[in-house]
Amino acid sequence: MSLLGLFLVVFLVVHLGVNLLLLSSDPDLFNSASHFMATNPLVQVMQYVLALGFILHIILGIILTLQNNSARPKGYVKSNSALNSSLESRTMIYTGLLILLFLIIHLLNFFFVIKFGEVPTGGDYVLVTEFFGIWYYTLLYVIAFILLGLHLNHGFQSAFQSIGLNNKTWTPVWKLLGTIYSVTIAGGFSLVALYHFFV
Numbered sequence: 001m002s003l004l005g006l007f008l009v010v011f012l013v014v015h016l017g018v019n020l021l022l023l024s025s026d027p028d029l030f031n032s033a034s035h036f037m038a039t040n041p042l043v044q045v046m047q048y049v050l051a052l053g054f055i056l057h058i059i060l061g062i063i064l065t066l067q068n069n070s071a072r073p074k075g076y077v078k079s080n081s082a083l084n085s086s087l088e089s090r091t092m093i094y095t096g097l098l099i100l101l102f103l104i105i106h107l108l109n110f111f112f113v114i115k116f117g118e119v120p121t122g123g124d125y126v127l128v129t130e131f132f133g134i135w136y137y138t139l140l141y142v143i144a145f146i147l148l149g150l151h152l153n154h155g156f157q158s159a160f161q162s163i164g165l166n167n168k169t170w171t172p173v174w175k176l177l178g179t180i181y182s183v184t185i186a187g188g189f190s191l192v193a194l195y196h197f198f199v
């Protein structure tokens, strides 16, 4: 589960990198990158690996939650979970399922339109920038990016902990890197959406 999570962490960096080209005033930059991603054979193979990575990560997450719940179905008599764990860690399954919902909507909005539908004149750049001109889509996406940030903030450090790289020295480092990473991802994607809504 941790290794799959870290694989998805890398995907998000690449995806954000391509999407930041949408901030350029030259539409050709994003259109060329998007065309490359849609046609390069290696990327095509990686898309199947990515889909499998997402599916396995989600299935393992659900199994883990069910196992945790059945290990203690009644709950503790006296428990102060707010003191023992962060809100992010206790809501991983909920933020995860909401991100899954977002992902389905997102693939319908862009991936399936580019692959099987009709892209407007001006290419993928116009498809995306016109999309973010609609306020409720921008709002929905920014809410999803915030949830993604919360999920990643806990997930990042938790992955290193599960691998066994947790001790007094390294745990604070993973926590700090996790915070920097999740703020960059959530902030970066939100910037793209909000930029095209306001500008």
Ligand code: HEM
Binding pocket: 015, 019, 034, 035, 037, 038, 047, 099, 103, 106, 110, 111, 114, 115, 124, 128, 145, 148, 189, 190, 192, 193
């Ligand atoms: C501003 C934010 C985002 C924009 C503008 C955006 C745009 C796009 C576009 C245009 C595609 C289709 C690419 C193609 O087929 O050529 C795509 C695909 C995809 N997006 Fe996003 N995306 C954003 C955020 C996200 C986030 C946060 C996630 C994950 C949680 C995500 C996951 C995916 C996946 C899994 C695919 C299909 C694989 C691929 O084509 O690379 N996207 N996105």
